[in-house]
Amino acid sequence: MTKQSSSFSIVRLRAQFIKEVFSVLRDPRSRMVIFAPPLLQLLIFAFAATLEVSNVELAVYNQDSGRWSQELVMRLDHADFVSNIHYVGKSSDLQRLINEGKVIAGIQVPIDFSRQITAGASGQLQVLIDGRRSNSGQITFGYLSAIVADISAEVQAEQSQITPVVVRHWFNPNLNYRWFIVPGLSGILAFFSALMITSLSIARERELGTFDQLLVSPTSTAEIIISKSLPALAIGTLLGLLMIAAAVFLFQIPFSGSFWLLLISIVLFILSVVGIGLMISAISSTQQQAILGAFAIGVPAVLMSGFATPVENMPMILQALAQAIPLTHFLVIVQGSFLKALTPSDILANVWPLLVIAVVSLTLATLFVRRRLE
Amino acid sequence: MLANNTAVVIEGVNKHFANTKALRNLSATIQYGQLTGIAGPDGAGKTTLMRILTGLLEPNAGHATVAGFDVVNNNEAIHVVTGYMPQRFGLYEDLTVMENMRLYARLRGMNVAEHTELFAELLEFTRLGPFTERLAGKLSGGMKQKLGLACALMARPKVLLLDEPAVGVDPVSRQDLWRMVQALTDEGMAVVWSTAYLDEAERCDTVLLLNEGQLVFQGPPEELTNRLVGRSFRLENVGAERRAVLAEVLNLPSVSDGVIQGAAVRAVLRKDAQVNELQQLANRVQATIQEVPPRFEDAFIDLLGGGPGGTSALAERLPKVELASNIAVSCKHLTKRFGDFTATNNVSFEVQKGEIFGLLGPNGAGKSTTFKMLCGLMKPTAGEAHVVGLDLRKATGAAKGQLGYMAQKFSLYGLLSVKQNLEFSAGVYGLSGAKQRQRIAEMIKGFALEPWLNSSPDSLPLGFKQRLALACAVMHQPPVLFLDEPTSGVDPITRREFWTHINGLARKGVTIMVTTHFMDEAEYCDRVALLHRSELIALDTPDALKRSAITEQCPDPTMEDAFIYLVEAADLADDLKKQGGV
Amino acid sequence: MKVKKFDLKRLGALVYKESLQAIRDPSTLLIAFVLPVVLLFLFAYAVSLDVRDVRIGVVQESNSAPAQQLAAAFASTRYLNVTMAQDRREVAEQVVSGKLRGFVVIPQDFEQRLHSQNGLPLIQIITDGSQPNTANYVANYTQGVIQNWGAGAGMKVAPAAIELEPRYWFNAELESRRSLVPGAIAIVMTIIGTMLTALVVAREWERGTMEAVMSTPASVVEILIGKLLPYFVLGMLATLGAAALAIFVFNVPLRGSLAALLFLSAVFMIPALGQGLLISSVTRNQFLAAQIALFSGFLPAFMLSGFLYEIDGMPAPIQFITWFVPARYFVSSLKTVFLVGDIWAVFWPNLLAMAAIGTFFFVLAKRATRKNLEG
Known part of the structure; x- marks a missing residue:
């Protein structure tokens, strides 16, 4: 009889670790569900999530037959977007076409447009924009402004002008939106995968009855939590790395930071997500509750993480709440590591909250499992 | 009327799934006004047959008609004339008793308001009257089955099909079920009752006995039982040695089957075998031998070629258990309260080393709560529980290392292979390296698991699944083994094999704690604790309990009779106390 | 014997049962009532595409009077949160760490450049390009500030030859909330219609209650409708609640009619419920049903419906995929009915598309659910 009664044993831990890995990866169906959809979605969403505008239709109501309105129409006709x-x-x-959503903007050229310009005054163009699509409307207006500025420059070619400003966009000179979205997406997809795997892990064993079997064995609660964390941590990290690799090699996004610091951050990030997932799982009594619970936590967490819009635009209360979401900190790290060559001290500033979330959530998960025994 | 008395006709029915043949060329008839049992071991095709009769599966070949309607061509009519109770509790757990009944009444096109009488009658019939507002999920196992029956009885079906209705049901509730079914057949209904328990089949008017998808017997159970007259014997008063005697009896070439009944051993001779060998054995152990009437189960096992041998290859390999104290498990004033409900109230007992100790009680009596506290799955509100002298509250890990546990649902990891399940169990009990390999090899040999090592436990035949679960539970050679309804829904041959191993373990000094609803299983126990309404109402040997239940009406009570008698007596005492208090 | 294929009484019993179950499960209520409110609230307040209070730095290298005036002009703007600095190195680090989203440099020789007209730029604007949206805003807004300041200071800048007068219809203030909140209703309904339905039908298979119901005279059509009707009602209730929140709390106008909104929502429930039913009939397993509903229902509704990202801007293959996302048609209809009015020219094609996809899902689901346990 082996008198092994210590509260921590590597042998027991290893057995459980192997069991966890197999129960996630042995079934080809669940292997597929874990790896294929996130990678596929990275590809689709990276292209779908764009704030550039192309293939839009415009309407023009031209009352002027002069030279400058011809010039304008010709340039619009040749514009790529x-x-x-x-x-x-x-x-x-014009109004009807906008109402029906056929065109994003309508341009009304007044009858004296060319005359005013020739006279040295300003020609007025009225642009009606579909405010339903507020964002692309604004971008379209930006493109139109650029075209108009070109014409203006031609008109005033002879006049010398001081150039009042020069704009430089650091890190992403052409403001390529994909450079922003792909690193963020990899964080989100890894977040959802790790959350789903772990939130189901205890609930599933409970439904199948194997959890009782585990609880009657000498294994301690801490060992159960650790053994459930490690495989999800490995899978989540692997998934994160795969997506980072896709970002670098497939999407050709410049990676300027330190890979090793990013790797450490990924591990801590996934660990904190795993903690939250296990917490949900420890509370849930059925798989359905675990799935819906993970969903009810995960979706708002993504929205508040600063993925879609910056955290600093949110009300103060939500900004404070966002600090408790691992994704918030990880997005800063991953986006910074790609484009900004984030310094170790800046990374550290975002890594310690991850560590705190991980420690707190894993401790709570352990306590919840233990309390269930009472 | 006689010509019209056939309720179900089955003609040459075949049914196969992907690569297994569930039913082969089955032909049979079922009569109105009779209780017909469909019996057979696991995988015999019982559930498939029931599903074909309710139109939920279509036969690949052959025909079946129920109340004159073809199950395939007249599928809708089938659902009107039949009432069906599936094997898994098919009621909505988040609906109350009344809401479930109303749902099924409406689904059968009844106007609920007009049928208050029928409802009252069914509630009276099922004794569910006081619980109409309770959620079905909160009912005890027996009450769930009775509610399922009430729902299946809505709109008075002509044919009632019950798929293993008594699994997980305590003797008191089971008696209720029998009473209800009896009343229904008396009214002329055809009732079909499928079961893996042969004592249930014995109570049916007619039995269809299936094995591997084929009909091996059809007729009244006595017809089959009578073939065995003169072949069943009982070795009385074998006492403490009965497990060793049983093993010897089973190893006799002339014996086909044997079980323990309290202090006695019951044996069945092979066809045309002589009683000499048995007689010699009885003389040697100084037991009296007595011929007893055969049971249907004897006939069934004989028909299938006899039960397993008496030697457990597994137990042979285990070392004898040595303990410092003779007390393996003990509890003192064990109490568990959930809110203001007391599930276990002040239970105390001690279990000797090497004893098989049974924990019995009606559904909801606090049996599982007590059991869970004893194996450390639940913390007691008050009192204490010790396993091999270790307090489950203080030395949790150490105490848990001393016990093995096998749950009702087997609790195997379906996504891991058989080998991986074994490795996991070994590892989680701290076995590693050469020791782990050696123990796993022992288990594979002892349970003949070699051919299955790379399969998933889910694909194993029931018997092997049970072997694997037991292997996982005893891998670390625990001195105490906890079994939670280990053979619920399991056929008699598999059950015999399981008990051969358990008896072997007990002989090596392993202490066995077992909960069960199955009274034949209680007979294997050295002592039985009977819990009722959260309290311990009786604790004695099976024979002593049976003796205490002797009445004028029932001079030779079975274990089931004793169970019902003791529970009813406790209820009566309670009522008297209450009246006295007022 | 003739058994009615469709019986209202049986249907009523099934609907009643399903409603009781839905009401009693806390996780259903969480998803149907709490999550929508949280989501709507987040879309109204947290997910704002309008950039406000952006933190930028102003590096004032020159101490001349015009430089100070310009710096003061920056400090007094409403939408910028300005940090003053003397040295550009101080602020550059803060841009890297994300504390600032950009900075403006007023160079040492600012006054000379202003007068000499030597073609050198007056002012340098640096933005954090890692957040393209914010970067654009910073560039545009700071240029606006400089232009205003220039006009006020009587700088010799000729009037532009062409002036654009933008007018944003339906959303004059350009609040992203106005276009996001109506779209969020589509997300909420996808969750209830597809996700919840997929789960509850799969649960019925898993728990074995489907077998018991199938053995009664109830027909497949009754069982399916009985299953879906309560979630249809739940979805419509959630729509009404979400619409009320949008109108009365988040101040989104409802310029179309309530009837049109309800009609559109009702038609959207066809593909949403159909998809949930199809998923659960095929998987009969809660875990897989949830995963597939997440990846085929929720995330596409989020990313590919034109709700957050304009479909016009997506590459052709991705636009092709969006045709099969029912939420795409619903989002565009919702924005129109809220912000524009009852434009049936927009609604009809969308309604037809939703109905067609929905019918397709139902036909597949009906084929996957026969009234027996075969296959």
């Missing part, structure tokens, strides 16, 4: 221009004869048609 425009797929089709509707020429209309009355301003109510």
Whole structure:
């Protein structure tokens, strides 16, 4: 009889670790569900999530037949982002086309447009923009402004002008949106995978009855939590690395930071997610509750993490709440590591909250499992 | 009327799934006004047959008609004339008793308001009247089955099909079920009752005995039982040595089957075998031998070629258990309260080393709560529990290392192979390296698991699944083994084999704690603790309990009779006390 | 014997049962009522595409009077949160660490450049390009500040030859909340319609209650409708609640009619419920059903419906995928009914598309659920 009664044993831990790995990866169906969808979605969403505008239609109501309105129409026709221009004869048609969502913007050229310009005054163009699509409307307006500025420059070619400002975008000179979205997406998809795997792990064993079997064995609660954390940690980290690799090699996004610091951050990030997942799992009594619980926590967490919009735009209360979400800190690290060559001290500033979340959530998960025994 | 008395006709029915043949060329008839049992071991095709009769599966070949309607061509009519109770509790757990009944009444096109009488009658019939507002999920196992029956009885079906209705049901509730079914057949209904328990089949008017998808017997159970007259014997008063005697009896070439009944050993001779060998054995152990009437179970096992041998290859390999104290498990004033509900109240007992100790009681009596506290799955509110002298509250890890546990649902990891399950169990009990390999090899040999090592436990036949679960529980050679309803729903041959191993372990000094609803299993125990309404109402040997239940009406009570008698007596005493208090 | 294929009484019993179950499960209520409120609240307040209070630095290398005036102009703007600095190195580090989103440099020789017209830029604007949206805003807004300051200071800047007068219709203030909140209703309904339905039907298979119901005279159509109707009602209730929140709490106008909104929502429930039913009939397993509903229902509704990201901007293959996302048609209809009005020219094609996808899902689901346990 082996008198092994210590509260921690590597042998017991190893046995449970192997069991966890097999129960996630032995079934080809669940292997697929874990790896294929996140990678596929990285590909689709990286292209889908863009704040650039292309293939839009415009409407023009041209009342002027002068030279400058011709110039304008010609340039619009050649613009890359425009797929089709509707020429209309009355301003109510402009309105109708916008209402029906056929065009994103309508341009009304007044009758004295060319005359005013030739006279050295300003030609006024009225641009009606579909406010439903507020964001792309704004971007379209930006593109239109650039075209108009070009024409202006031609008009005033002879006049010397002081250039008032020069704008430089650091880290991402052409403001390529994909450079922003892909690192963030890899964080989100790794977040969801790790959350789903761990939130189900205890609930599933409980439903199948194997959890009792585990609880009657000499293994301690801490060992159960650790053995459930490690495989999810390994899978989550692997998934994160795969997606980082896709970002670097497939999407050709410049990686300027330190890989090793990023790796450490990924591990801590996944660990903190694993802690939250196990907490959900320890509370849930059925798989359905675990799934819906993970969902009810995960979706708001993604929204508040600063993925879609910066955290600093949120109300103060939400900003404070966002600090408790691992994703918030990881997004800063991963985006910074790609584009900004984030310094070790900046990484550290975002790593310690991850560590705190991990320690707190894993401790709570252990306590919840233990309390269930009472 | 006689010509019309056939309720179900089955003609040449075949059914196969992906690569298994569930039913082969099955033909049979079932009559109105009779209780027909469908019996057979695991995988015989009982559930498949029931599902075909309710139109939930279509036969690949052959025909079946129920109340004159073809199960395939007239599928809708089948659902009107039959009432069906599936094997798994098919009621909505988050609905109350009344809501479940109303749902099924409406689904059968009844106007609930017009049928208050029928409802009252069914509630009276099932004795569920006081619980109409309780959620079905909160009912005890027996009450769930009775509610399932009430729902299946809505709109008075002509044919009632019950798939293993008594699994997990205590003797008191089971008696209720029998009473209800009897009343229904008396009214002319055809009732079909499928079961793996042969004592249940014995109570049916007619039995269809299936084995591997084929009909091996059809007729009244006595017809089969009578073939065995003169072959069943009992070795009386074998006492403490009965496990060793049983092993010897089973190893006799002339004996096909044997079980323990309290202090006696019951044996069945092979066809045309002589009683000499048995007689010699009885003389040697100084036991009296007595011929007893055969049971249906004897006939069944004989028909299938006899039960397993009496030697456990596993137990042979185990060393004898040495303990410092003679007390293996003990509890003092054990109490568990959930809110204001007391599940276990002030229970105390001691279990000797090497004893088989049974924990019995009606559903909801606090049996599982007590059991869970004893093996450390639950912390007691008051009192204490010790395993091999270790306090489960203080030295949790050390105490848990001394016990093995096998749950009702077997609790194997379906996603791990058989080998990996063994390795996991070894590892989680701290076995590593050469020791781990050696123990696993012992288990594989002892349980003949070699051919299955790379399969998933889910794909194993029931018997092997049970072997694997037992292997995982005894891998670390625990001095105490906890078994929670270990053979619920298991057929008699598999059950015999399981008890051969358990008896072997007990002879090596392993202490066995077992909960069960199955009274034949209680007979294997050295002592039985009977819990009722959270309290210990009786604790004695099976024979002593049976003796205490002797009445004028029942001069030779079975274990089941004793159980019901003791529970009812306790209820009566309670009522008297209450009246006295007022 | 003739058994009615469709019986209202049986249907009523199934609907009643399902409603009781839905009401009693805390996780259903969490998903149907709490999560929508949380999501709507987050879309109204947390996910704001409007950039406000952006932290930028102003590096004032020159102490001349015009430089000080310009710096003061920056300090007094409403939408910028300005940190003053003397040296650009101080602020550059803060841009890297994300504390600032950009900075403006007023160079040492600012006054000379202002007068000499030697073609050298007056002012340098640096943005944090790692957040492209914010970077754009910083660039545009700071340029605006400089232009205003220039006009006020009587700088010799000729009027532009062409002036654009933008007018944003339906959303004059350009609040992203106005376009996000209506779209969020589509997300909420996808969760209830697809996710919850997939789970509850799969649960019925897993727990074995499907077998018991199938052995009664109830037909497949009744069982399926009985299963879906309560979640249809739950979805519509959630829509009404979400619409009320949007109108009365988040101040989103409802310019179309309530009837049109309800009609659109009702039609959207067809593909949403159909998808949930199909997923659960095929998997009959809660874990897989949840995963597939997440990846095929929720995330596409989020990313590919035009709710957050414009479909016009996506590459052609991805646009092709969006045609099969029912939420795409619903999001565009919702924005129109809230912000524009009852534009049936927009609604009809969308309604037809949703109905077609929904019918397709139902046909597949019906084929996957026969009234027996075969296959």
